[in-house]
Amino acid sequence: DTEVTQTPKHLVMGMTNKKSLKCEQHMGHRAMYWYKQKAKKPPELMFVYSYEKLSINESVPSRFSPECPNSSLLNLHLHALQPEDSALYLCASSVDSLSEKLFFGSGTQLSVL
Amino acid sequence: GESVGLHLPTLSVQEGDNSIINCAYSNSASDYFIWYKQESGKGPQFIIDIRSNMDKRQGQRVTVLLNKTVKHLSLQIAATQPGDSAVYFCAELTTGGFKTIFGAGTRLFVKA
Numbered sequence: 445d446t447e448v449t450q451t452p453k454h455l456v457m458g459m460t461n462k463k464s465l466k467c468e469q470h471m472g473h474r475a476m477y478w479y480k481q482k483a484k485k486p487p488e489l490m491f492v493y494s495y496e497k498l499s500i501n502e503s504v505p506s507r508f509s510p511e512c513p514n515s516s517l518l519n520l521h522l523h524a525l526q527p528e529d530s531a532l533y534l535c536a537s538s539v540d541s542l543s544e545k546l547f548f549g550s551g552t553q554l555s556v557l
Numbered sequence: 558g559e560s561v562g563l564h565l566p567t568l569s570v571q572e573g574d575n576s577i578i579n580c581a582y583s584n585s586a587s588d589y590f591i592w593y594k595q596e597s598g599k600g601p602q603f604i605i606d607i608r609s610n611m612d613k614r615q616g617q618r619v620t621v622l623l624n625k626t627v628k629h630l631s632l633q634i635a636a637t638q639p640g641d642s643a644v645y646f647c648a649e650l651t652t653g654g655f656k657t658i659f660g661a662g663t664r665l666f667v668k669a
Contacts, residue, residue: 448600
């Protein structure tokens with residue numbers, strides 16, 4: 445299984461809502477990532493988890509809260525988002541944090557109204 | 558090249574021709590340089606990488622060239638096919654790992 449699975453594929457939420465994005469991989473990878481991608485732009489790194497510990501937070505606002513419950517799962521909790529947070533949120537994994545090969549899911553297309 | 562506003566640099570090639578996609582990078586200290594392909598509605602897909610101490614690497618129908626003197630990376634696709642139509646991103650893995658940073662993308666159109 446070489447897949448990274450993200451749910452939901454699409455999400456519409458209001459600015460007062462709380463929602464969560466989920467990501468799962470069963471490749472035994474020990475590094476997992478959240479990226480944000482706006483239309484026609486490259487993915488921007490948000491968070492890196494290595495061995496279930498948060499290693500990098502790229503100065504992401506606290507309304508985004510990552511969680512890594514175990515080595516296969518990665519969540520992104522969303523609260524009080526702004527319309528400018530609307531984007532494609534991509535999850536990725538790699539063998540470890542030194543690996544140059546990332547495996548991406550298909551993303552969650554988020555719209556904040 | 559750099560994307561400006563909402564416009565991606567675009568390369569249009571005839572099916573069967575060779576494609577060359579270019580990228581300028583800024584961080585000389587990166588360990589690896591990587592090319593990803595992103596099709597509509599999908600996440601980026603790894604194509605090929607090159608270590609910073611190399612200047613050329615070949616894969617199946619693809620070749621990556623690295624010129625550290627001018628901080629330039631290129632992806633050559635031989636005998637381009639309609640299935641190669643996508644946005645291509647260069648990326649770099651920073652020294653010590655953890656961070657893969659993406660450069661501006663190029664949209665490749667393949668005309669049948």
